[in-house]
Each structure stands twice: as structure tokens, then as C-alpha cells.
Amino acid sequence: MARNVPQSGFRRVLWERPADPALVRAAGSVAARESPRRWMGEHQVPDGVTLDRDFGAIPLGPGPAERAISPMAFHPRQSARFLVRATIPVGPSGEIPATLDGGAIYSDAEIRTTLTCGSSRPVGTEADVRTRLDTGVLAQNGLDGRGVAIAIVDVGISLARLSTRLGAPPLLDVDQSWSPPNIVSVPGRHRVGHGTMCAFDALVAAPKATLLDIPALAARSAGDHTAAGTIGAAIQAYWFLITRWVLDGRPAGLSSLVVSNSWGIYHPSLDFPAGHPGRYVDNPNHPFRSYVRTLTLAGIDVVFAGSNCGPECPSAPCLKRVTGAIMGANAYPEVLTLAACTVTGERLGYSAKGPPIAGMMTEKPDVTAYSHFLGSLSQSRFTADAGTSAACAVAAGCVAALRTVATPTPTSAAAMVQVLRETALRAGPTNERNEEFGFGILRPVEAGRSLGLIP
Structure with a gap:
């Protein structure tokens, strides 16, 4: 980019770059959980562009619309394209280019943990x-999560708090956990908060599962002290999971992986303008x-929260926008998307109704699960x-x-989603799928019977 281009500001983006030795080495450093700064310093970019050297380079693999995905396309030495994070100049109009130096520009949209209304009292424990959930029946049939990993993609887990609440420390695999390069705290030793809550709630039905601490949402730009993370950090985390669970084979002692994502984007204004080819939300x-897709095609289950922009009680960051509130990855067809209800079966007013934002899968949420109960006490008693x-958790x-x-x-990720839909307890205004509860309230015992796991 020429130096004399008028500039009115800068924008952080994800940028597609062709493979070169520096990016290959940087990606290898990221996979090894080492700093990629040295190698990123050797990658040449146009004038006016600044690379985030700590982000490194992530193999881009095949396009998202391609039917067949070869996992080896995500190997650093096999990938023809890489994603980097960069700050680019924008002109006086503020318009973000679709491409730069021949590489596509994509949104690195701000994502946040799904907060909720705090005024209502808890319902149950x-x-x-x-x-x-009939967890006693699950346990009697050996369905307690033993040998299964649950990756909590959030802001980090406090193992000490979980140990206090559970009476004993849960299983945590530090080697299979991942942290953004700018995070000092180690897996299991993060602040008590949203991630700890999600870990506790995931263990309600699977107390013997092994937790993986993936604090992608703790990644922040320098000087940014909000709770926001980025899609770029989520991409880093997912690529790490691909390297460990797809490229390298499944870790010893762990047969399956479930990826829990209690986050999303609250408003389209946090993304590129409508119509930009690199936009995220739609x-x-x-x-x-x-x-x-690479994870789900490998048999790994990916679960997402729907949204807390329900019409009766939307969270403040929704800016009162309550239609088409399920956006981005939360509306991908490959994932299981959750609405929320109380233990009495009443839909919670902040739980977003479908359909999701235009341009994405229309049948979201998929199912509903319990929420708004006293559990982890991660915020207060x-x-x-x-x-x-x-x-979601x-x-x-x-x-x-x-x-x-x-x-x-025997049971693909897509088949698991379908079974959970078919066996859910129908709820809401009709006895069929509806925009409030999806296909109904989750019933894991009925799903287990459908899968032939429970007599």
C-alpha cells in the first residue's frame, strides 16, 4: 500500500496470506505453544500494515463451503494459505477493503461471554x-463422561474453586489445554468467573469427564480491559484442537472430545458492514x-450457546435488537445450539428466539437445556x-x-445432534419444533435409549 494514501484510522482484521517459510515456522511455533514473534518479524507486508506478531499464523486449510475436508490441509507444511491478524489503514470513508495485497480480508469480530439479566432470583439448584436430567440413570449405565474430554472455550477455569464446590478436584488435562500467548496464568489457575461456571455446569451430567481449559476469550488487545475476545482467538484455539485431536490422533486415555462454547457476538455493529464478503455474523x-467443520467431521461434538437477546429480557449489549439474534458460529448447521429454560421447564426471557440472522441456518436453536440455577457460585453465594x-455447558x-x-x-457429530433433537421433550406453544425451544428440552436418558446405550 502506498505511503501517500490518506488515512482516517486503522482496523484490526484477519488477513489471508500465501504460504512462505516464515509463516510455516510461525505456525509451528503456535502449535508448540511457543512465541511466533521471531518468525512473524520475517514476513513481509505492505507499508502501513502492522502484524500482530503474538497471534502468529494459522493454516487456513480448505474453504468452508468445500464438502470434503482433508485434515492434512491444516498442517503448516501442507497449507497453501494462512490467516494472520493485522492492523490495516482505512481511508477517509472508513470503508474496509475486501482484499489487500491479493489476500482476502475477514472480520475479527468482538465476541463476549453470554451474560444475562441479574435481577431474577435463581430457580432451583x-x-x-x-x-x-436423570443423571442417576446415566451413571447406572456407565454414562458418566469417563475418558471424554470437555474443552471449555471461555475465559479460563479455577480448579481450586471447582474443587471446593465439588469436594474433590475434577480431572483437568493441562497438556491438552491451550492459552493465548499473552496469558500469564496457567491452565486451571485462572480467575473465578464465567469459565469456572461453565466447567462446573458441564460436570453436572458428566462428573468423570476430563476438562480442557481453553481461555480463548481472555485474549485482549493491548489496553483493552473489557471481557471481549475475538474470532481470531477462537480460530487459534480451534486450530490447536485440530492439531491435537485430528492431525496427531486422539490423546492417550481420551476417546472423545466435546467443545463447549458459551459465547457469541451481541450485535451486528460489532462486525464489518453488511455486504462485506469478510463479515462474520451472517x-x-x-x-x-x-x-x-473439520472438528465435527472428525466426530468431535461442538456445542454453542444461542444468545441472550431474548425479547422479554435482552442483555444490555444486545442494544434492544432481539430478532435474528443468533449469529455467526452459533448458527452454523454443524453445531448444537442451545436455548435456556428453568428447571420447571419455563423458557427464560433472555433466551433468544429463532430464527437466526438471515443468511444462516434457519432451524436454530436446536434444543433447550436448564439454566438459572444455583450451582458453581462463581459470582456470589x-x-x-x-x-x-x-x-450450553x-x-x-x-x-x-x-x-x-x-x-x-458409530455415532457421528451430525447424528448426535439429530438424536438429541428427536428425543427432546417438546415444549412451548406447540407440540412441534418452535422458535422458543427448538425441538424441545434436552433428555439425555431418552437419547441414550435411542442410541442403544440404555436398556
């Missing part, structure tokens, strides 16, 4: 959730989908584990429990 061809965040635990026996070979 985690004991009530166990009762509703773009099924954003590169993040390639990483999601009187604050509920709430939002579609808690519902509860559902991820249910899937992990079923995966104790239902390994990926």
Missing part, C-alpha cells in the same frame, strides 16, 4: 438439574467455519448460573456422558 463462508451460557456435559460409550465411529 444443580441437584434439581441432576434430577431433571457469513457461512467465514474461515472460522472451516475449523468447526446467591447468583445463579445463568444465561444460554449455563444451558449443561448440554455439553450431557453429550459427554453419552460419548462415554457412543464413540465417534
Whole structure:
């Protein structure tokens, strides 16, 4: 880019770059959880562009719309394209280019944990959730999550708090966990908060599961002290999971992986303008989908919160926008998307209704799970584990429990989603699928019977 181009500001983006030795080495450093700064300093970019050297380079693999995905396309030495994070200049109009130096520009949209209304009192406790899910029946049939990993993609887990609440430390695999390069705290030793809540809730149905701490949402730009993360950090985390669970084969002692994502984007204004080819919220061809598809095609279950922009009680960051509120990866067809209800079966007012944003899969949410109960006490002694965040984590635990026996070979990720839809308890204004509850309230025991895991 010429130096004399008028500039009115800068924008952080994800940028597609052709392979070169520096990017290959940088990607290798990221995979090894080492700093890629040295190698990124050797990659040449146009004038006015600044690379995020800590982000490194992530193999881009095949396009998200391609039917067949070769996992080896994500190997650094096999990938023809890489994603880097860069700050680029924008002109006086503020218009973001679709390409730069021959490489596509994609949104690195701001994502946040799915917060919720704090004024309502909790409804029930985690004991009530166990009762509703019939976890005793799951346990009697050996469906307790043993040998299954649950990756909590969030802001980090406090193992000490979980140990206090559970009476004993849960299983945590530090070697299979991942942190953004700018995070100092180690897996399991993060601040008590949203990630700890999600980990606790995932263990309700799968108490013997092994946690993976993936604090992607703790990644922040320098000087940014909000709770926001980025799609770029999620891409880094997912590529790490691909290297460990797809390229290298499954880790010893772990048969299955469930990826729990209690996060999303709250408003389209946080993304590129409508119509930009690199936009995230309504773009099924954003590169993040390639990483999601690669995991699900390998038999790995990916679970997402719906949204907390329900019409009766939308969270403040929704800016009162309550239609088409399920956006981005939360609306991908490959993932299981959750709405939220109380243990009494009442839909929570902040749980977003479908359909999702135009341009994405129309039948979202898929199912509903329990939320707004006293559980982890990660915020205070009187604050509920709430939002579609808690519902997502509860559902991820249910899937992990079923995966104790239902390994990926006989039951694909897509088949698991279908079984959970078919066996859900119909709820809401009709006895059929509806925009409030999806296909109904999750029933893991019925799903287990359908899979032949429970007599």
C-alpha cells in the first residue's frame, strides 16, 4: 500500500496470506505453544500494515463451503494459505477493503461471554438439574463422561474453586489445554468467573469427564480491559484442537472430545458492514467455519450457546435488537445450539428466539437445556448460573456422558445432534419444533435409549 494514501484510522482484521517459510515456522511455533514473534518479524507486508506478531499464523486449510475436508490441509507444511491478524489503514470513508495485497480480508469480530439479566432470583439448584436430567440413570449405565474430554472455550477455569464446590478436584488435562500467548496464568489457575461456571455446569451430567481449559476469550488487545475476545482467538484455539485431536490422533486415555462454547457476538455493529464478503455474523463462508467443520467431521461434538437477546429480557449489549439474534458460529448447521429454560421447564426471557440472522441456518436453536440455577457460585453465594451460557455447558456435559460409550465411529457429530433433537421433550406453544425451544428440552436418558446405550 502506498505511503501517500490518506488515512482516517486503522482496523484490526484477519488477513489471508500465501504460504512462505516464515509463516510455516510461525505456525509451528503456535502449535508448540511457543512465541511466533521471531518468525512473524520475517514476513513481509505492505507499508502501513502492522502484524500482530503474538497471534502468529494459522493454516487456513480448505474453504468452508468445500464438502470434503482433508485434515492434512491444516498442517503448516501442507497449507497453501494462512490467516494472520493485522492492523490495516482505512481511508477517509472508513470503508474496509475486501482484499489487500491479493489476500482476502475477514472480520475479527468482538465476541463476549453470554451474560444475562441479574435481577431474577435463581430457580432451583444443580441437584434439581441432576434430577431433571436423570443423571442417576446415566451413571447406572456407565454414562458418566469417563475418558471424554470437555474443552471449555471461555475465559479460563479455577480448579481450586471447582474443587471446593465439588469436594474433590475434577480431572483437568493441562497438556491438552491451550492459552493465548499473552496469558500469564496457567491452565486451571485462572480467575473465578464465567469459565469456572461453565466447567462446573458441564460436570453436572458428566462428573468423570476430563476438562480442557481453553481461555480463548481472555485474549485482549493491548489496553483493552473489557471481557471481549475475538474470532481470531477462537480460530487459534480451534486450530490447536485440530492439531491435537485430528492431525496427531486422539490423546492417550481420551476417546472423545466435546467443545463447549458459551459465547457469541451481541450485535451486528460489532462486525464489518453488511455486504462485506469478510463479515462474520451472517457469513457461512467465514474461515472460522472451516475449523468447526473439520472438528465435527472428525466426530468431535461442538456445542454453542444461542444468545441472550431474548425479547422479554435482552442483555444490555444486545442494544434492544432481539430478532435474528443468533449469529455467526452459533448458527452454523454443524453445531448444537442451545436455548435456556428453568428447571420447571419455563423458557427464560433472555433466551433468544429463532430464527437466526438471515443468511444462516434457519432451524436454530436446536434444543433447550436448564439454566438459572444455583450451582458453581462463581459470582456470589446467591447468583445463579445463568444465561444460554449455563444451558450450553449443561448440554455439553450431557453429550459427554453419552460419548462415554457412543464413540465417534458409530455415532457421528451430525447424528448426535439429530438424536438429541428427536428425543427432546417438546415444549412451548406447540407440540412441534418452535422458535422458543427448538425441538424441545434436552433428555439425555431418552437419547441414550435411542442410541442403544440404555436398556
